[in-house]
Amino acid sequence: MTNMSKDLTEKKSSPRHAFRAGLGMVWRSSPRLTATWAALLLVQGAIPAFLALAIRGATNAVTAGANVDAIGVAAHVGAWMLAGLAAASVSNLVRAALTERLKDHVHERVQHTAAMADLEMFDRPGFHDHLHRAANDVAFRPVMLLDSLGGLTQSSVTLAGMFLLIARYAWWLPPLLLFAVLPVLAVALRYSTNQHRWWRVRTPDERRARYDHQQLTTIEPAAEIRLYGLGGYSPERFRSVRDRLRREPLRIAGRNAVFELAASAFSLVVLAGVLAWMLDHVSSGRWTAGDLALVVVALVQSQSTARAALQNAGRIHQNSLFLGNLFEYLSIRPALTAPANPAPVPALQREGLALDHVSFRYPGAS
Numbered sequence: 230m231t232n233m234s235k236d237l238t239e240k241k242s243s244p245r246h247a248f249r250a251g252l253g254m255v256w257r258s259s260p261r262l263t264a265t266w267a268a269l270l271l272v273q274g275a276i277p278a279f280l281a282l283a284i285r286g287a288t289n290a291v292t293a294g295a296n297v298d299a300i301g302v303a304a305h306v307g308a309w310m311l312a313g314l315a316a317a318s319v320s321n322l323v324r325a326a327l328t329e330r331l332k333d334h335v336h337e338r339v340q341h342t343a344a345m346a347d348l349e350m351f352d353r354p355g356f357h358d359h360l361h362r363a364a365n366d367v368a369f370r371p372v373m374l375l376d377s378l379g380g381l382t383q384s385s386v387t388l389a390g391m392f393l394l395i396a397r398y399a400w401w402l403p404p405l406l407l408f409a410v411l412p413v414l415a416v417a418l419r420y421s422t423n424q425h426r427w428w429r430v431r432t433p434d435e436r437r438a439r440y441d442h443q444q445l446t447t448i449e450p451a452a453e454i455r456l457y458g459l460g461g462y463s464p465e466r467f468r469s470v471r472d473r474l475r476r477e478p479l480r481i482a483g484r485n486a487v488f489e490l491a492a493s494a495f496s497l498v499v500l501a502g503v504l505a506w507m508l509d510h511v512s513s514g515r516w517t518a519g520d521l522a523l524v525v526v527a528l529v530q531s532q533s534t535a536r537a538a539l540q541n542a543g544r545i546h547q548n549s550l551f552l553g554n555l556f557e558y559l560s561i562r563p564a565l566t567a568p569a570n571p572a573p574v575p576a577l578q579r580e581g582l583a584l585d586h587v588s589f590r591y592p593g594a595s
Contacts, residue, residue: 244549251374251552255327258334262327269320270379273313274386277534280309281394281526289519324379328372335371338559339363347563353592356561358432361439363558370551377544384538391531395524398516402503406528409499410535412492417543420485425550427477434470441467500532 256263287302343360350356392403441463444450454460507524510516516524 244546244553247553247556248374248545248549250556251371251549252378254334254338254371255331255375255378259327259330262323262330266320266323266327266379267382269316269323270383271386273316273320274383275390276309276313276316277387277530278390278394278527280306280313281391281523281530283309284526285519285523288522289517324375328375331371331375335555339555342559342561345563346561347565349592350561354433357436359554359558359561361436362428362432362554370548370555374545374548374552377541377548381538381541381545384534384541387534388531388538391527391534394527395531398520398524402528403531405499405503406531407535409496410492410532410539412495413489413536414539414542416485416488416492417540418546419488420481421543421547421550423481423485424478424547427481428551429554431474431477434474438467438470438474441470496532496536500528503528 283306287306290302346356392406395402395406444454444463445460454463504525507516507521507528511518511521
């Protein structure tokens with residue numbers, strides 16, 4: 230078995246390795262844009278905490294009954310909101326530029342691997358399975374990893390700020406809120422693992438369906454399809470394969486929806502209990518209206534942000550699993566390499582070439 234043959238076994242790249250390799254690929258595509266985008270994400274993540282503090286100050290000023298500089302209060306709150314919008318706009322622009330750089334970088338890597346592959350590999354079904362999975366993942370998986378990583382970074386900064394605000398009132402609130410959304414992460418990880426396992430198993434069926442479609446929609450086989458009357462055979466086989474490929478993901482998604490609903494219900498029960506505890510403190514006079522406004526804003530923001538952070542963590546796990554397909558393909562190395570000290574080309578033979586004990590067989594054939 231050649232080195233390349235060994236690379237074509239169904240080994241799996243670990244999600245951790247694929248994640249690190251994906252980060253390296255993003256950084257190498259454009260270090261300057263990556264650093265700028267990361268800085269903007271940190272700014273976006275910190276702004277909601279300052280906005281919540283501004284809302285607390287405005288609420289206390291209004292409820293105190295004193296003369297309030299309405300324009301100044303509104304300008305203070307509006308300034309933080311405008312800062313958030315400006316940071317988001319610039320971040321989207323930088324992300325768009327980084328996405329295009331990343332796409333070009335990944336396509337160059339895929340093309341280089343295909344160009345260096347031994348010719349005999351194109352006769353191997355395993356090579357085409359790898360190539361099919363890589364071709365499907367190269368268009369959007371690195372970009373999805375980029376988006377999920379950005380969302381997780383921004384959500385984590387926002388969540389840290391909100392937890393610092395509400396921890397001033399009760400130290401146990403942040404861990405309780407985080408515990409309430411942990412089932413969301415468990416459901417996301419379970420779904421991504423099941424989806425990736427199904428995709429690896431069904432890759433040959435995906436390729437078969439694509440082949441049947443191409444038989445009817447490309448010019449190369451058009452004459453043979455009509456000559457042998459195969460126009461009704463390929464559509465029938467295509468429908469059979471696609472029926473299976475359509476039903477199975479829907480079953481996986483249906484089971485995931487049930488678990489996701491249960492996880493969300495659990496989070497809402499915890500949130501309702503915390504809200505009841507907060508209202509009791511306000512009615513007893515231990516908290517001001519401004520405190521209530523701050524904690525409600527921070528609580529709602531932290532709940533939604535924690536769910537978004539954990540969902541992004543699940544998507545990172547999912548995209549890392551699928552990026553493993555891409556990096557498995559990129560790890561393929563040719564078995565036929567140029568020697569360090571190549572022999573000179575022999576002189577031209579006047580009597581021609583003699584083929585002695587030369588034979589051919591396809592890999593794996595007897």
